[in-house]
Structure formats: structure tokens, C-alpha cells
């Protein structure tokens with residue numbers, strides 16, 4: 093590649109939702125990057141004037157991949173609004189964790205195998221397979237028939253695994269379909285159904301634990317633990333060994349934060365001070381822990397299509413006032429900043445925050461992987477670092493869930509059920525598979541009068557802020573060398589390593605040559 | 615059967631409009647048939663669904679993805695169109711943007727173009743079937759169902775609605791299986807809301823395991839209590855779906871069994887018609903069994 097050129101990937105597939113990424117490369121090196129989604133939905137507006145209890149069921153419908161994290165954030169937020177945040181019974185607390193934990197396993201397995209792996213694995217390597225693996229036999233017959241969608245076409249020219257490794261990974265791709273489905277079955281034991289579970293409500297959960305349900309949950313969990321430890325983590329390492337240069341690219345802002353999540357107690361009502369499986373905090377490349385004060389988050393909208401008057405506000409004061417066509421905007425995603433700085437969220441952020449805070453489990457896992465790969469912690473600030481952090485997190489959450497399931501007490505209360513209060517306000521911050529998620533609400537006259545969500549992909553895929561600082565995904569692309577503009581593997585591998593979920597982050601683009609209509613949202 | 619012999623390929627385009635991806639994730643949860651049966655194997659012998667464009671799982675991105683989409687849509691009536699999500703029509707369609715080879719356009723325009731050449735359309739999920747969550751008050755993006763978008767543009771195409779937020783995977787794969795085995799469901803096989811009667815022909819209330827509690831007036835008053843959830847706002851009495859019988863996630867559970875009232879997620883006007891979700895529905899809305907005066911037979915009185 094030579095000279096200055098714009099490479100546009102639209103649509104970015106194998107993510108949740110509608111995303112376009114455009115990079116400007118100079119002699120093959122990315123100088124600027126812009127991430128733009130394509131859809132404005134206005135979920136926050138749809139929740140207004142409703143019974144507050146409806147929010148935990150409806151707000152999760154923002155995302156079919158991680159609805160549970162939204163239901164959890166919403167329930168925590170409503171617990172606070174209703175003044176019962178310290179009184180959720182243990183059974184309710186534990187079932188919420190089990191439902192969310194199961195969603196983590198499902199989401200991480202789906203992300204690695206079904207969203208990301210096709211960038212690294214050549215599924216056609218099984219065309220002449222002769223062995224006894226029925227999954228590969230099935231794929232071979234499929235390839236022979238010659239109708240290769242949806243596995244072809246694809247980018248070409250950079251599949252580096254050996255034939256055997258490709259075949260094994262292709263078989264695991266099919267096996268992982270079964271594993272992720274089992275994770276949803278397990279989730280449904282206490283969540284009722286999935287996607288859009290129904291079990292998590294203000295005050296606790298609606299299911300009642302019994303010995304047979306606990307056993308049904310544990311049985312699937314055991315199968316998943318074997319899958320994660322015996323297949324998922326080794327496959328991530330196989331990819332890591334073949335694509336070692338991806339430990340060096342895609343780093344980005346190198347500032348991470350985690351709200352913390354998965355409650356280990358409920359007495360402490362300040363969520364970031366509460367004892368949680370994922371600790372809260374911030375960390376930078378020096379791996380020194382820093383405290384997190386949610387009050388220091390502000391959302392910028394100078395480069396987003398929202399009215400400028402609403403810029404720089406804390407989410408609890410936030411408003412969603414769309415301004416399509418605003419000159420300085422290029423995205424429907426707002427730009428959340430912590431003390432004015434962009435932060436990355438997600439499994440890597442959680443792992444690094446826990447590591448920096450001296451969490452023994454996190455330290456053990458990180459050191460184990462780094463010594464296997466003979467790498468320094470900085471290697472984690474990369475595309476492969478994100479994949480590794482996700483896989484290790486799946487393992488740790490799965491292990492912890494075994495103990496949580498054993499805490500359930502049949503016959504004891506599951507929920508502190510209440511009618512909505514006349515007035516109240518609250519915040520619910522937790523962690524979704526792809527990063528920190530927060531809901532803020534205000535109730536007046538027994539109805540919701542304010543509802544704001546700040547979701548993981550809003551942090552990661554945010555546009556430039558009021559100061560012109562690009563968002564984390566944009567920064568991760570800058571400086572990358574694109575080897576082949578026709579097959580920009582680097583762009584999609586970097587973007588997918590964040591596991592972006594666009595549904596959550598409302599967004600729009602301007603079709604060329606069309607005048608944008610001004611619209612007023614009532 | 616011999617591979618490659620007498621195989622009919624059925625190309626499909628899966629178009630995602632204003633959606634949350636819950637529908638595609640639910641389809642991945644199918645057990646028998648499952649997703650592998652659907653796109654890799656050919657469980658209905660001699661027929662294979664060739665999923666040419668599916669943004670959540672397809673290998674290709676960017677131009678490569680748009681190429682295969684363009685090649686597929688060129689063949690008149692050569693593909694089935696699955697629409698996931700509602701169609702945003704507000705601000706001239708600009709709330710939802712869709713990529714097209716060599717051009718940028720709106721989801722609204724794209725949905726109409728793809729529908730025009732399709733053999734038939736499966737509206738997957740409540741948003742696609744009726745507007746659903748994305749059209750909830752105050753409907754900020756002006757979302758409508760695919761059926762409404764088509765009639766607004768004067769396009770006539772068979773549309774089969776497979777609602778649910780999200781739908782049970784069997785409702786989708788069962789509809790696909792019907793199409794492969796016996797052709798599209800005829801007018802007698804769908805109800806007035808365009809749904810296959812096989813799955814949406816009966817009321818949740820009529821199939822519910824807690825119906826005995828309802829008849830015995832044993833009602834739960836708080837989440838987590840045993841008993842019928844009528845007092846907690848259950849919409850089962852006017853909701854048409856076989857959830858209690860089929861159950862979700864491989865038959866593990868469903869809403870009421872998990873202690874949560876049916877939200878009526880398969881019905882037109884969901885969620886507004888169901889909100890407040892925990893508000894008890896009026897007695898007039900309850901179906902009941904009465905003796906028809908003329909015929910002397912027992913008949914079910916449904917929701918007016």
C-alpha cells in the first residue's frame with residue numbers, strides 16, 4: 093500500500109448491531125479512525141412514564157446478547173430507588189449472580205468461536221477430512237456441496253494455523269454452538285428463559301431454588317467448565333501462538349475501568365464499595381490501582397448527534413435530545429469520559445483492575461498465561477490480550493458459580509417485593525460480558541421520569557469527546573499497519589477484540605447526498 | 615443420502631433492521647432441529663438452506679459481504695427474506711442506515727428493495743411482525759413492522775409472522791420446516807395476526823401449569839410466591855402462544871413457571887399493551903367457556 097487512502101469496512105459483521113469503521117491510512121499506517129454505528133433507537137425515551145418495575149424487563153431488550161447485565165443494572169438501580177438495596181434476600185442475590193454468570197459464559201464462548209474465530213481459522217481446511225469426527229464430517233459434506241455461505245466469502249491471505257489445528261478449531265466451532273446453548277439452558281433454570289430472561293426483578297428474583305434445579309444448573313455448569321478449560325482456553329493459546337504479532341497491536345488508550353459486579357453481599361449499598369466478585373477501580377499501563385468515583389463520569393456529545401446543551405453532564409442528569417444533522421457530529425454514540433479521559437471497559441479491564449488490586453485468583457491466572465507465552469504483562473494490552481482475558485474470565489466465573497449455587501437455600505425468601513414508591517432515585521452499576529454498564533433512574537409520582545443508560549460499547553466505541561480525544565476503539569486502530577487494503581484483517585481483528593455491541597449504543601450515519609431531516613422527539 | 619445428489623439449495627437473506635439480536639441468538643438455541651441442522655446439514659433430505667447473508671454469523675465483512683448480498687438479491691423470487699427487527703421510518707428513514715454495494719441507503723429503503731424480489735418474507739420476532747419494543751411509546755425512531763412498511767409502499771408479498779420477544783427457536787425452525795416439506799403455510803394455517811396457528815393457536819392461559827391455581831383462586835401476591843400470577847399482571851389470558859407446553863431453552867423453563875407473569879410478548883402492540891406489566895388485567899379480558907345457545911356446544915370466548 094502506498095499513499096494516503098481511506099479504508100471503509102461497512103458493515104462490520106460478526107458483532108452485535110450495525111457498525112461502520114473508516115480508517116485513513118498513510119503508506120499503510122492508520123493515522124485516523126472513526127467508528128460509527130448506524131442506528132438510533134431512543135430506548136431511554138421509551139422507558140419514561142412507565143411503572144418503574146417494567147424497566148428491568150424492558151430495558152434488557154436493548155440487547156439480545158447481554159440482556160441479563162441490563163436487567164441486573166436496572167434491578168440494582170430500582171433496588172436503590174425503592175430503598176431496598178440493602179435488603180435483597182441471599183437467594184435473590186445468588187440467583188441474580190448465577191443468571192448473569194451464565195450469560196457471561198454464553199457470551200464469551202459465542203464471541204470467541206462464532207464472532208471472532210473466523211478471522212483466524214480456515215474452516216475450509218476440512219474439505220478432504222477422512223476421520224471419525226462427525227462435526228468435521230458434516231462440514232466436509234457441506235464444503236463438497238459447494239454452497240459455502242455463510243462461511244464464504246471472507247477476507248483472504250492471512251490464515252496461519254496448520255491444517256490439523258484448523259480442522260480441530262472448526263470442529264470446536266460446531267461444538268461451541270452446543271456449549272453456548274447449554275449455557276443458556278443453565279441460565280434459564282433460574283432466569284426462566286433466554287434471551288430476555290424474566291427472573292431478575294426489583295428486590296431479588298422470581299424463581300424458587302430447589303435441589304433439583306440446583307443439580308440441573310450444576311450439571312450443565314460442569315460440562316461448560318470442561319469445555320472452557322479443555323477446549324476454549326487451549327484454542328485461544330493455539331491462535332495466540334500462530335498470530336503472535338497481535339500481542340503487539342490494538343492497545344489503544346491503556347486506561348481501564350471496572351464498576352465491579354456479581355454481588356458477594358448486599359448490606360453495603362454503595363455499589364462500588366460493595367464486596368463483589370469483580371472489584372471496582374481504575375488502572376493504567378503502570379498497573380497501579382486507582383479508586384473509582386462514579387460521580388466523575390460525564391458524557392460528551394460534541395461529536396454525537398445530540399443537542400450540545402446536554403454535553404458534559406453526569407448520567408444521572410443526562411438527557412437524550414437527538415439532533416440529527418448536527419454539523420460537528422459523526423456518531424449516535426455519546427462519549428463518556430472519566431475526569432475527561434476515555435477508558436476501555438471489558439474483560440481485559442476487569443482482569444487488570446483485579447490484578448492491580450492484588451486479587452489472588454486474577455494474579456494466578458495472568459501469571460500462568462504470561463509464563464506459558466513467555467510474555468510481559470504489557471502483552472495483554474492488545475488484540476490477543478483481550479481474547480485471553482475473556483477466556484480466563486470465563487474460567488474464573490464458572491469456578492465461582494459452583495460455590496454460589498451451593499449457597500442457595502430452598503424454602504427461604506427470594507425477593508423483597510414492593511409496590512413502586514412515589515419518589516426515588518438510584519444508580520445501578522455492574523459489569524456486562526463486554527464491559528461496565530450503568531443505569532440511572534428517577535421516579536416521581538410512582539412513574540419513571542428519568543432513565544439513562546451508559547453501556548460498555550458507549551465507552552469503547554465512543555467518538556471524539558468535547559476536547560477532540562478519540563475513543564478507545566479509534567485509538568486502538570491508530571498506528572496499525574494495514575498490509576492489504578482489500579483484505580483489512582487488522583481492522584476487523586482489532587474491532588472484534590472489543591466484542592462491540594452496537595445495539596446498546598444508539599447511533600446514526602448520514603447517507604451521502606441526502607439532506608438530513610431535522611426531527612423533534614417529544 | 616448421497617452428498618451433492620439431488621440437493622435443492624434454498625438461498626436466504628437475513629436482514630437485520632432495528633433489532634437487538636435477541637431473535638438470532640434465540641434461533642441459535644434450537645435443539646431439534648438446531649442451528650447446525652439448519653445451515654450446515656440438510657435435515658430435510660434433499661433440501662439445504664443456504665444462508666447467504668446473516669450479519670451476526672457470516673464470515674465476510676464490508677464489500678465482500680455486500681457482493682454476495684447483491685448477487686443473491688438479483689435473482690427474482692430466488693430467495694426467502696428473513697427480517698429481524700422493526701423498520702425505522704422516522705426522519706425520512708435516517709435513524710437507521712443500511713449498507714448496500716456502491717451506495718449508502720436507509721434500512722427502510724433497503725428492506726423494501728430486498729422484499730420486492732423475495733419469494734416470501736419471514737418476519738422474525740415481535741418487532742419485525744408488529745413493531746414491538748422498537749416501536750414502544752413514544753416510538754422515537756418511527757419504527758413499523760415489515761408488513762406495514764410493505765403495505766405503505768404498495769408491495770404485495772407473502773409475509774409470515776413469527777413473533778415473540780424473542781421467539782422460541784422452534785417457532786422459526788418449525789415454520790422453515792413447513793416451508794421445505796409442504797410449502798408456505800396456507801391461509802387456513804395462520805391466524806388473523808399472520809402467525810402460524812400451529813404455534814400461536816392457543817392461549818398461554820389454556821396451557822398454563824398454574825391454571826389449576828387460577829380456577830381455585832390461589833393467587834401469588836408477590837414475586838416468588840406459589841399460585842397463579844393473575845394478580846401480578848399475567849397476560850396469559852389473552853396471549854396466543856404455546857410457551858407452557860413447549861418451554862424455552864430446550865424445555866428447561868418458561869416465564870410463569872419461573873414465577874414471572876406472561877408479558878404477552880407475542881402480541882401486536884407489545885409492550886405498550888402489556889404495560890404496566892404488573893397491573894392486573896380486567897375481568898372482561900378473561901376468556902371463558904360458555905354454551906352456545908344455538909348449537910348447544912361449548913365454545914371458548916376469546917379476547918374481544
Ligand code: SF4
Nearest residue numbers: 822825842843848850
Ligand atoms: S393467569 Fe397466568 S399464571 Fe394464571 S393460569 Fe393464566 S397464564 Fe397461568
Ligand code: SF4
Nearest residue numbers: 857869876877878879
Ligand atoms: S409466556 Fe408470554 S411473555 Fe413469556 S415468552 Fe410466552 S408469550 Fe412471551
